[in-house]
Amino acid sequence: MNPVKLGWMHLRISALNELQYRANFFLAAFNALLALATGLIVIGLVYSHTESLNGWSQPELLIVMGVHVFIGGLIRAFVEPNMYQLMQDIEEGTLDYTLTRPADAQLLVSVRATSIWQTVDLAIGLIVVAIGVVQLQTATTVAHVTAFILTILLGVVIIYCVWLMITTAAFKLIRVDNMVQMLQGIYQAGRWPVSIYPLWLRGGLTFIIPLAFAITVPAEALADRLAGSTIALAVAFSAVVMLVTRLIWRWGLANYSGASA
Amino acid sequence: MERPPVVVEELTKIFKVPVREAGLRESVKSLFKREHKMVHAVAGISFEVGAGEIVGFLGPNGAGKTTTLKMLSGLLHAESGKADVLGHTPWQRSKELLSQITLVLGQRQNLAWDLPALDSFDLNKAIYQIPTADFERRRDRFVEILDIGDIVTKPVRNLSLGERMKVEICAALLHGPKVLFLDEPTIGLDVTMQRRLREFVLDYNAVEHASVLLTSHYMADITALAERVIVIHHGKILYDGGLKVLAEEFGGEKTITVHAEAVPAAHDYGGVIEQTAVKLSIRVPRSDVASTTARLLNDMNVLDLSIEDPPIEEVIERVFATPKDEA
Numbered sequence: 001m002n003p004v005k006l007g008w009m010h011l012r013i014s015a016l017n018e019l020q021y022r023a024n025f026f027l028a029a030f031n032a033l034l035a036l037a038t039g040l041i042v043i044g045l046v047y048s049h050t051e052s053l054n055g056w057s058q059p060e061l062l063i064v065m066g067v068h069v070f071i072g073g074l075i076r077a078f079v080e081p082n083m084y085q086l087m088q089d090i091e092e093g094t095l096d097y098t099l100t101r102p103a104d105a106q107l108l109v110s111v112r113a114t115s116i117w118q119t120v121d122l123a124i125g126l127i128v129v130a131i132g133v134v135q136l137q138t139a140t141t142v143a144h145v146t147a148f149i150l151t152i153l154l155g156v157v158i159i160y161c162v163w164l165m166i167t168t169a170a171f172k173l174i175r176v177d178n179m180v181q182m183l184q185g186i187y188q189a190g191r192w193p194v195s196i197y198p199l200w201l202r203g204g205l206t207f208i209i210p211l212a213f214a215i216t217v218p219a220e221a222l223a224d225r226l227a228g229s230t231i232a233l234a235v236a237f238s239a240v241v242m243l244v245t246r247l248i249w250r251w252g253l254a255n256y257s258g259a260s261a
Numbered sequence: 262m263e264r265p266p267v268v269v270e271e272l273t274k275i276f277k278v279p280v281r282e283a284g285l286r287e288s289v290k291s292l293f294k295r296e297h298k299m300v301h302a303v304a305g306i307s308f309e310v311g312a313g314e315i316v317g318f319l320g321p322n323g324a325g326k327t328t329t330l331k332m333l334s335g336l337l338h339a340e341s342g343k344a345d346v347l348g349h350t351p352w353q354r355s356k357e358l359l360s361q362i363t364l365v366l367g368q369r370q371n372l373a374w375d376l377p378a379l380d381s382f383d384l385n386k387a388i389y390q391i392p393t394a395d396f397e398r399r400r401d402r403f404v405e406i407l408d409i410g411d412i413v414t415k416p417v418r419n420l421s422l423g424e425r426m427k428v429e430i431c432a433a434l435l436h437g438p439k440v441l442f443l444d445e446p447t448i449g450l451d452v453t454m455q456r457r458l459r460e461f462v463l464d465y466n467a468v469e470h471a472s473v474l475l476t477s478h479y480m481a482d483i484t485a486l487a488e489r490v491i492v493i494h495h496g497k498i499l500y501d502g503g504l505k506v507l508a509e510e511f512g513g514e515k516t517i518t519v520h521a522e523a524v525p526a527a528h529d530y531g532g533v534i535e536q537t538a539v540k541l542s543i544r545v546p547r548s549d550v551a552s553t554t555a556r557l558l559n560d561m562n563v564l565d566l567s568i569e570d571p572p573i574e575e576v577i578e579r580v581f582a583t584p585k586d587e588a
Contacts, residue, residue, distance in 0.1 A: 006387065006388065009384055009387045009388075016376060016380065094370075096331070096336050100335065100362070100363070102357075102359035254338055256337070
């Protein structure tokens, strides 16, 4: 069936589910504002000592931070809930039912769960990005915004794939909570543009846990720092990551033994 | 002749399971060097299930029943052998096949926990792309037969086990599957609820002419639903045939009960099940039934006499007592 429709049906169901737990909204909003305040204070401190951080001005860094919050919100709202559910289903054997559905199993496990309240981060992230853009000295054109949207989409795809690949290891290892927590830790590194890190770490953050494509590249698009070749690289890279993820997913399914009755 | 909906040939499934002794030392050792054991969960079984047929799948825990059902519904890949369900190899998981079968696991729940079952029904409608008319017809009929009109609007978490099983099985059949794999659908339910579910399955089977492969530890399920049973033990098929014939083949003894004016305290008629001053129940080999009955009639002033097959539970127990190397 149409993936968009399927995703929408599930989104609707899990939203209905989540709406029963209103307190979660206040919790998510409080968390998001706290994280934002800490981030702003740190940026403020850094720029009270210097004009630019490895070539990045304060408004540019605000954009990076906004994208970081935005993508983080997407991960927490749509990616992580599904990955935790998948992990739990593999451990408890409840994936059985999902696999008997006449729809693509990878699609099904990727759209089942949503933490709808985490979308508060999306709003906050976009506001921070907007403030950064307004403070920029240069004019922002339609081309910049288009490149931003395109690279954000590619970034989301790449992040989703990486998370799914790691979770798929649960087919073999059963418990992978630690790895997912590690991903959350590494994600914090995306708060800063990858170009400020030493070369070895930059490589890791670009191609192993590709935060560069998910966060720095979209921010670069808005800050007029993006080369066309980087977009091409992002497209090619996400295509490769999607293909590899698909293969790993298939391998995982073939290894699924289910928990015994 | 039309090909049966389910055809299984020499199907085998081997699980690799880590083994270690108990204790901390062994746990630490297994971190570095893990030992595995190969478990033949299903060891080359062959059978068929005809269109509209209900087959009981019997076996003790760990016999390979659930593993077989999971292979036939596409969850597990077989090690070797062939399976054909409605013309498809199940573990290729073609959408065409998956939309025509269903798997119900009595011990697992399928519906969204926090939502009324009706929402999950709608989701199934979308996933299985059930035409609205069919969906509504089946839904309304199921709701009526199972008497779940009040239940489907409550969040699933608020339902009792029996109520939940009713909505589970309803959800599992909304797409009108042609082949049903039911794994202990009545487990944990009270007697009335078990009967309700059995009647529901029978009705569905009659209306939709669907094939059913059913496992249950409750013999009442099997006797009420299945005329044919497949007995599986240690991953191999011990018996495949009529339930009645099974009783004859494995129930080597019959029970003779007499009511008489006076039952002798000491006698050698056979193994005593129950004895009072006026009643005697004994177990005798099938071949001795006629001669023993004659002796009883001759020796006592018999008021009433009955000869019965042993209860099916007892028969099954005898079958399962078969040692592994004979299986």
